[in-house]
Amino acid sequence: MRGTAPAPALMPGERMKPKWMRTFWRYRWLYLFMVPGIAYYIIFHYIPMFGLVVAFQNYNLMEGIFGSPWVGLDNFRTVFSSPDFPVLIKNTLLLSFYRIIFNMLPDLVLALMLNEIRVRWFKKTIQTLTYGPHFLSWIIVYGIMFSFFAPGSGLVTTFFRDMGWGSIDVLTNSEWFRPMLVLTDIWKSTGYGAIIYLAALAGINNELYESASMDGAGRWRQLWHITLPGVRDVFILLVILRLGSILDAGFEQVYIFLNVRVYDVGDILDTWIFRRGIEQMDFSVPAAVGVFKSIIGFVLVLGANKLAKRFGGSGIW
Template identity: 85%
Template sequence: MGDTAAAAPAEQRRRAGRGKGRRTFWRYRWLYLFMIPGVLYYLIYHYIPMFGLVVAFQDYNLLKGITGSPWVGLDNFRTVFSSPDFPVLMKNTILLSVYRIVFNMLPDLILALMLNEIRVRWFKKWVQTLTYGPHFLSWIIVYGLVFAFFAPGSGLVTTFMRDMGWTPIDVLTNSSVFRPMLILTDIWKSTGYGAIIYLAALANINQELYEAAAIDGAGRWRQLWNITLPGIREVFVLLLILRLGHILDAGFEQVYIFLNVRVYDVGDILDTWIFRRGIEQMQFSVPAAVGVFKSLIGLVLVLGANKIAKKMGGSGIW
């Protein structure tokens, strides 16, 4: 009798829990409905294609498919790591990624801080429009602009410098300035859009903190150092962790469009090499092995950076 009496309340709690779950689901049914397209997108384009990773361990043949291609184990990885191009590719990829992290995140932050200090609304909107605009240009258009100004022998800037008797600047085929040119064009294109996230974080800072600081006699620089920067620190760390996860990407679209044979020694990266091997030479297994390698490195960096961020007092990304 005692066991039966104890089981009855437990069964009632389970029924009440199921009833509450159904009511909650029905209450937020439209939110779940709107969530379906996003879930399907990630399922179809991100999770199902992960089964294709098996290609990295096969001598993949397009006609035989995944099920008919022979298994070669780690041979594709050995091919990648033993390639004489691999050290150069890794060096170029890591350098460009580090340059992007170091020189791209700070302009985003500085622009957001400057826009946050502007009090004239029409001027602020004008600046935002000018800085956001380049983000919506494709890299083909950006390359066309750079080529129009700096093309060897025919660019506007090149022609002007030659007519003035100066030495023309070769930014497209000169190995010593190719990387800085990539970083500068990336800053010009992405800084305005990247500042949006910081502006959203700045908008969430409690304005009463600034009022209290002003009453205590703190100037704008002191408020910036003690209130503004700590208020957006978590966002900065979050973006840094996410960028570290893509450290072996290095911006394929931009590099591929600007790349030419004269700057292969400083501009050829893993993704452009993968493109040539996979698409142009129809060798799918070796590029797939590089993709697996990149994913593992990105996973390790994200996990490590997240752990370090938590140890330093941050919240990380989970």
């Protein structure tokens, strides 16, 4: 009969050591490989958290953290009492929800379409074309949009004017600004997002599809009962992670596309922080906004994770 594998023999000196010490020594090389990752998070993620005290100070760049006077919650009162705060929150939440609703479904749809393609070279070609825009910076994307939709001189605006269809205003129109951000983000990030779902699709057991085919299930039935449940946990995980950054709304893209004529619909918390912190050299109030964003994101992640588990998902932990 096959029995269990015998435990590794211990040296005479090891029997005298505590169990945790023997375990540590046995897996010492694995722990050694963990050191660079742990050091990275300590140095670049945990130690900088000491800078949160700036949110509770009237920070002076010359006096530093230890010399700046404490003001308690005054910076938070300044933020919440600002007449711009309701508009900033509204714009930030709307843009974030638009990104979650309209940007995640194209990723999944593209991955499902690529998964159904059986011609290998055609699949790789489509995946390369859709993945390519991810490597373009937002500066280049804005340059492309400007060349097409610049007021009075863009290719599309000139075409509309020459055809007698009137003028078209995309970059400086408040009604078009949010849809433009969403559409350009879809174009830029859909290919990259599909890779995550393709990895999840590759992990689905092919025997499930074979069994479904033998039972007479067509491609749509297999998609509904096997493929979509197979990527459900990944979809929920990505939603939870996006909810954690719901108050970010894509600073780089918004800041590059933003102009004075669309401030009422495009100015978000991060652009306001940038103007106040970098242009006005006021670091305490932006730090208070950063603490506020972190708390809201943390609460949303906890809530979304709990809801995911309640409805049968795996969640993050």
